[in-house]
Amino acid sequence: MYRWRGDTARIVVQRHFYEGGFILEIRTDWDINVTADMLIKRMGGSRKGQKMLGECLEVIDLGKKLLEPCTIYDIFSVKGIQGENVELENGLSFKSEHLAKLLHGTDRIVVMARTIGPVLEEKVRYLSEQGNFLTSYLLDVYANAAVVLLGKMMYRQIREQYSSCGATVQMEPGQLDWNIQEQTIVYKLVSFEKIGVTLADSFLMIPVKSATAVFGIGDPVKVQKGFPSCTYCSKKNKCTYREEVERINREELGVEV
Numbered sequence: 001m002y003r004w005r006g007d008t009a010r011i012v013v014q015r016h017f018y019e020g021g022f023i024l025e026i027r028t029d030w031d032i033n034v035t036a037d038m039l040i041k042r043m044g045g046s047r048k049g050q051k052m053l054g055e056c057l058e059v060i061d062l063g064k065k066l067l068e069p070c071t072i073y074d075i076f077s078v079k080g081i082q083g084e085n086v087e088l089e090n091g092l093s094f095k096s097e098h099l100a101k102l103l104h105g106t107d108r109i110v111v112m113a114r115t116i117g118p119v120l121e122e123k124v125r126y127l128s129e130q131g132n133f134l135t136s137y138l139l140d141v142y143a144n145a146a147v148v149l150l151g152k153m154m155y156r157q158i159r160e161q162y163s164s165c166g167a168t169v170q171m172e173p174g175q176l177d178w179n180i181q182e183q184t185i186v187y188k189l190v191s192f193e194k195i196g197v198t199l200a201d202s203f204l205m206i207p208v209k210s211a212t213a214v215f216g217i218g219d220p221v222k223v224q225k226g227f228p229s230c231t232y233c234s235k236k237n238k239c240t241y242r243e244e245v246e247r248i249n250r251e252e253l254g255v256e257v
């Protein structure tokens with residue numbers, strides 16, 4: 001298992017090869033560069049945010065020193081997609097209509113977990129307890145931006161490794177109709193305690209500034225780009241998920257971080 005202090009230098013990139021030939025990769029050598037623009041955008045892009053540029057830059061300096069990024073991913077063969085069920089060759093399965101639509105045409109899924117470690121969120125808590133609410137708030141915004149950015153960096157790196165394949169966008173347990181309880185299946189697939197992350201009974205990851213995601217790869221002709229469109233969906237007029245789908249598609253186009 002990865003332990004935070006002292007182990008960082010040793011575990012940079014670790015690869016294991018399973019009997020099936022698939023890769024389990026753990027990485028800690030991520031250079032995460034959250035910018036002041038990203039922070040201001042996360043605060044609603046307001047003029048107030050612009051006025052806090054100085055504070056944002058200080059928090060970016062502080063936050064970067066407290067990051068302890070660690071990621072893990074593995075790849076699994078898809079046996080079949082029946083309705084809302086995505087069945088894997090190893091006998092495990094996911095249940096989500098949106099995930100099933102997203103993965104239509106893929107033959108493998110990439111299952112990923114990431115964290116920026118516990119130190120930054122401990123600092124956020126400490127600053128709040130000390131009554132330094134502004135810095136605590138800004139550092140929390142920074143931490144959230146860092147987790148999102150790490151997810152994008154990880155996704156891009158894996159896509160580059162499989163550049164000859166088509167790849168879908170990412171989807172996370174708890175997103176749209178995908179029940180957060182399926183974090184337990186993600187956990188069975190990539191044991192994220194190897195990167196120092198545990199799963200609470202509430203399915204919350206600890207450290208909290210951690211996340212998981214899945215995307216599909218396969219024949220570039222068969223794998224769809226972007227998220228399935230809502231245009232032809234019978235539920236589109238009363239759907240509470242549409243905004244989220246539109247956000248995923250904007251992210252895929254690189255419009256926001």
Ligand code: SF4
Binds near residue numbers: 098235239240241
């Ligand atoms: S309208 Fe809603 S249910 Fe239909 S595809 Fe879009 S997000 Fe999904």
